[in-house]
Amino acid sequence: MTLTFLLLIPLLVSGICLIAPGRRWMEIVTVTGTVLILVLAGFAARQVMLTGHVGELASWLYADALSIVTLLVIAFVSFTAALYSVGYLREDMREQDVTRGEGLHHVKRYYVLFNLFVFSMLVVPVSDSLGVLWIAIEGTTLASLFLVSFNRTREALEAAWKYVIVGSVGIALALFGTILAYYSAVQVLGASYDLNWSVLAPVAATLNPNIMRLAVAARPHHSIRQCEPVCRLHLSHCPDRSDPASYIGRREVSSCFSNCLWC
């Protein structure tokens, strides 16, 4: 149940922040929540080392070594960001009354969205369904949008607008990639199968190489949030050296990894 709890924590913390009476509360639950996430990610890593992969919630959640690497990075960054937010937000709002009214609302918005953002980021590496993965990536954009425009200044609003447009276009292209991946799998497995990594990986060598290549190419490489799914698609795609499809996969794995390191 490690992965399930891992995802429940940020949701719960976000809910607590929504009804929290003061700033102190939000700071404590947010930092505690991210510490717990980091610990649970460690547990999940141990489980994966022992068994190779973890599947939970009727195979909605799935984690292998690659997802654990991403998961640990996300958990660690969330933890440090939560710590940093405490001091930053206190300094930022030093001249405002944060015990009630507009000031409290402002702080509350920050912590609620912060935890929702952490939640949607955590869903990305542990989701087994490509569809849910896409939804979670879109979720990260939407959750962080009002964190970008947080100060409500002209520059912040401009940055938020550019962020949402660029992000949404990138994600729309990723949806195209998801649809093509689904289409190539439909040809092998038949209509309305589950759009899952664990279903795709065993048949990876038989998928139509041209369509899969386009599906992968349609996912923008230059965004940190989209590197991980691309990597997984590449990896699931090259189980067999003799197959032309896996050849394409192998050639692009190296470029993909360099992309990820660059991110």
Next chain:
Amino acid sequence: MHPSASLVLLAAPAGISTQVLQVLGALLLLTAFATVAARHINGAIGIYAIQSFALAMVAVVVGYFTGSSDLYIVAVLTVIVKCGAIAWILRNVTNRLHLQREARPYLTIPVSLLICALLTLLAFFTSPAVVAPGTFLNEPPLAISIAMVLIGLFLLSSRRHAVIQVIGLLTIENGLFSGAIAIAYGMPLIVEFGILFDILIAVIVMSLLVTLIQRELITADTANLQRLKG
């Protein structure tokens, strides 16, 4: 349903269904052009609603001749979310922006239409190459979906008004949805739910942002968002 049966159906669809699909595909493409040609934002929103309705009809027709009841549900949800909620939200936002209801393109409308015609040609020219030989894919639906994506991107990059940019984004998404239905009979139902819900949230969030921008800048003209440059 058995996989091979569905593939046979797609390879040789019943005559009347193909014709209906072709008409709907033409309607989708036509509405994409009409959003580019629209002079007023409310007009563009209305056209978007018609486009979404045509998309729902595509889902119904494909659902009818593949016998998949999921697509009927998708069609109903599309009508409720896109023709209903999203169109209503966008219209509300536009009405709140007292000034500037015209589209204000960077390029004139005839030039824009010419470029969109070229983009459509490009889509029809390239889409056969996308499909590997020996597959059962009908080419025109994919070409139409790619053309809609390109027109949406064009709308996004050539218009200044924030609401029109949102409509460009929604056109891209409609194109992808129609592509998904035409080539893969739609995605698994739960994924379709999630995507529609996501789009609804995205439109709500963007509308809030447009309202904030307008309050701060007294305009929804994105040409004024010029301060942050790399």
